[in-house]
Amino acid sequence: MGREPSGLLFPLGLYDAIVAHARSVFPEECCGLVVAPSGGGPVRVIPMENALHSPVRYEMSPKEQFQVQKNLRREGLEMWGIYHSHPSTRPYPSETDIRLAFYPDLYYLLTSLAEDPPPLKAYTIQNGVVLEIPLTVSPGEL
Amino acid sequence: MSVLVRIPTPLRPLANGQKEIQLKGASVREVLESLIRDYPGIRERLMDEKGEVRRFINIYVNEEDIRFLGGTETPVKDGDELSIIPAIAGGSR
Numbered sequence: 001m002g003r004e005p006s007g008l009l010f011p012l013g014l015y016d017a018i019v020a021h022a023r024s025v026f027p028e029e030c031c032g033l034v035v036a037p038s039g040g041g042p043v044r045v046i047p048m049e050n051a052l053h054s055p056v057r058y059e060m061s062p063k064e065q066f067q068v069q070k071n072l073r074r075e076g077l078e079m080w081g082i083y084h085s086h087p088s089t090r091p092y093p094s095e096t097d098i099r100l101a102f103y104p105d106l107y108y109l110l111t112s113l114a115e116d117p118p119p120l121k122a123y124t125i126q127n128g129v130v131l132e133i134p135l136t137v138s139p140g141e142l
Numbered sequence: 143m144s145v146l147v148r149i150p151t152p153l154r155p156l157a158n159g160q161k162e163i164q165l166k167g168a169s170v171r172e173v174l175e176s177l178i179r180d181y182p183g184i185r186e187r188l189m190d191e192k193g194e195v196r197r198f199i200n201i202y203v204n205e206e207d208i209r210f211l212g213g214t215e216t217p218v219k220d221g222d223e224l225s226i227i228p229a230i231a232g233g234s235r
Contacts, residue, residue, distance in 0.1 A: 057233030062200035086234040097232035105151045
């Protein structure tokens with residue numbers, strides 16, 4: 001679920017939620033989580049506060065991360081991906097993104113408001129190596 | 143003292159895939175030392191060269207960040223929960 005042989009199918013509603021979040025905090029970067037049931041595909045976007053309120057950097061508040069993870073555990077959901085926006089640059093992981101990628105097990109999703117409609121790209125970042133995973137936004141039920 | 147340690151997903155491969163581990167120790171430091179003794183691969187991910195917890199690793203005892211308690215000297219008691227939470231951060235520059 002959510003993973004085709006050729007890449008990821010991503011629900012349109014979640015794409016819309018990420019783009020709306022990015023626009024709502026522009027020119028700051030937005031950040032948040034995409035969550036899924038264990039072994040399943042993405043079902044929900046959780047917008048998080050960018051504690052740095054910066055146009056070029058993001059960092060989630062550890063307290064908010066802690067609370068959200070506790071709630072997810074109760075619901076039987078897990079983190080599936082981490083998203084953030086690049087307000088004015090392309091949606092490719094920067095040196096900072098790569099250096100601070102502490103979740104090699106998750107997808108890193110990036111959108112950019114430099115293009116319209118905003119693209120959504122997915123990557124894995126493992127030991128400093130970025131691998132793009134083709135992502136298709138799907139209008140239907142997955 | 144037995145403390146429930148919650149292992150974040152990126153560190154689970156270094157701890158035989160476990161989500162939670164019961165470990166002994168009277169302080170955060172002692173619990174982390176128990177963890178590293180059992181799963182040495184975790185050390186480099188948690189600690190810097192000086193043996194201090196890395197800046198981008200957050201540790202909670204129950205509901206509180208140890209930075210607002212006594213750091214790694216924070217005492218723990220039977221039944222406490224210790225959560226290891228790697229930061230989520232980055233940015234275009």
